[in-house]
Amino acid sequence: MQLSPVPTTRAAVRWSLGHALPRTMLRRAARQGDLHGAMFVATQSADLAVLEPVLDELRTHGAFYRGKFAAVSVDNATVRALLSHPDAGSAFGPGDAAGRIARVQEWAMSDAPLGPLTPPSLLVTEPPDHTRYRKLVSRVFSVRAVERLRGRTQEIADELLDSLDPAEPVDLVSTYCSLLPVTVIAEILGVPEADREKVLRFGAAAAPSLDLGLSWREFRRVEASLRDFDEWLGQHLDNLRREPGDNLLSQLVSAQEDGVHLTDAELRSTAGLVLAAGFETTVNLLGNGASLLAAHPDQRAALAERPELWPNAVDEVLRLDPPVLLTGRMATADLELQGIPIPRGAVMVGMLAGANRDPAVFTDPARFDVARENARDHVSFSAGRHYCLGAALARMEGEVGLRSLFERFPDLRVERGAVRRSTRILRGYEHLPVTLRPDAGRSSHR
Numbered sequence: 001m002q003l004s005p006v007p008t009t010r011a012a013v014r015w016s017l018g019h020a021l022p023r024t025m026l027r028r029a030a031r032q033g034d035l036h037g038a039m040f041v042a043t044q045s046a047d048l049a050v051l052e053p054v055l056d057e058l059r060t061h062g063a064f065y066r067g068k069f070a071a072v073s074v075d076n077a078t079v080r081a082l083l084s085h086p087d088a089g090s091a092f093g094p095g096d097a098a099g100r101i102a103r104v105q106e107w108a109m110s111d112a113p114l115g116p117l118t119p120p121s122l123l124v125t126e127p128p129d130h131t132r133y134r135k136l137v138s139r140v141f142s143v144r145a146v147e148r149l150r151g152r153t154q155e156i157a158d159e160l161l162d163s164l165d166p167a168e169p170v171d172l173v174s175t176y177c178s179l180l181p182v183t184v185i186a187e188i189l190g191v192p193e194a195d196r197e198k199v200l201r202f203g204a205a206a207a208p209s210l211d212l213g214l215s216w217r218e219f220r221r222v223e224a225s226l227r228d229f230d231e232w233l234g235q236h237l238d239n240l241r242r243e244p245g246d247n248l249l250s251q252l253v254s255a256q257e258d259g260v261h262l263t264d265a266e267l268r269s270t271a272g273l274v275l276a277a278g279f280e281t282t283v284n285l286l287g288n289g290a291s292l293l294a295a296h297p298d299q300r301a302a303l304a305e306r307p308e309l310w311p312n313a314v315d316e317v318l319r320l321d322p323p324v325l326l327t328g329r330m331a332t333a334d335l336e337l338q339g340i341p342i343p344r345g346a347v348m349v350g351m352l353a354g355a356n357r358d359p360a361v362f363t364d365p366a367r368f369d370v371a372r373e374n375a376r377d378h379v380s381f382s383a384g385r386h387y388c389l390g391a392a393l394a395r396m397e398g399e400v401g402l403r404s405l406f407e408r409f410p411d412l413r414v415e416r417g418a419v420r421r422s423t424r425i426l427r428g429y430e431h432l433p434v435t436l437r438p439d440a441g442r443s444s445h446r
């Protein structure tokens, strides 16, 4: 990866508007007692326990807490209504401050690399473009297509587990939780064996592109990797057009609706989003799940007795420790949500982690219960038109990954030294040291 020696003024403005300014404003708001600001500051700690009191306080404000910069909701019904509202858009413009700021933003974005949060990413596209584009992509990422990947995912999980030495402590994130989803995604994207290492490096470096409040250094590293990945992807797509392979990206290249294909930028953007999702979300599902299950022997015992509960256990992990903490929307027109008027241009934050612990929906919400009947009512995959396109894939990988791990190593123990990631919106473990067979280890040391 090459960092350009002279950062462009545009990049500096992009960073200021997208990261430095929100960070400064929210920190200041926190000092003035604003709960949205307090929430931002609490996300500096990767520990969900630090955020919990803020979520509880936000809940006392009903459907929405009106912060200085955004209306924040931790209420399950309101978050769902927000994410499904036709006039709540996922693209963030300067709102009614328009005029000069809008022009500066447009100018600064004109040489931004293609990324998960820049157009034409599905995440920031709205109807009618979103409808056409999503239809094409979801045809390829269908539940049936995902089920066809289950056997291969199982093989990858088994190979990875075979390569671990049960007698030695291992970092479960680097040896398993990250390798499983990225290997699956490399196959979905049809990455040739020789390019795997390189693409995985781009992915790891570009991953924080989904986060907020990056430092200048991180921001530049992320942008440089996004450019490298995009360049590689352009060539890779040309190769797939000439010689399509048996992978989902090749199908996406030829997918069409009424004779219309995805544009080249849409294809590159979707592939980038899929890669980022593998690095930043599914890896967290596996790490968070391994940690929760390791800490709850009664729940492991329930799963050993009733393995049919595994899919539900994955949803319970997603509910209690969601890989994506929150998402935002901007009102594109004056609107009403749960009877509350919201003016055009207002920013709204849906706290997915808060909605997942709404006591009106989940009994004893802080309890980890793999048999919880409505575990699937979480909003960890969002809701409405931007509902996660990879949800079926992530659930399948979570199920195969966690089940294979605990069936092979039922007594797995987390050791001291677990470290959560420093990203704010994406939540998971950076390192998770474990002993796979604690008893075997003890007897061999006798």
Ligand code: HEM
Pocket (backbone or CB within 6 Å): 083, 090, 122, 123, 124, 134, 141, 273, 274, 277, 278, 281, 282, 285, 322, 323, 324, 327, 328, 380, 381, 382, 383, 385, 386, 387, 388, 389, 390, 391, 393, 394
């Ligand atoms: C546990 C793993 C995952 C979680 C928690 C997750 C979460 C999310 C969330 C919360 C959104 C919507 C954000 C919003 O509404 O603003 C989203 C969208 C999306 N996700 Fe995932 N995701 C996961 C895995 C994946 C995977 C494996 C893929 C790869 C296929 C994927 C592809 C996408 C795409 C393409 C979108 C954009 C959909 C749209 O805007 O129409 N995700 N994901």
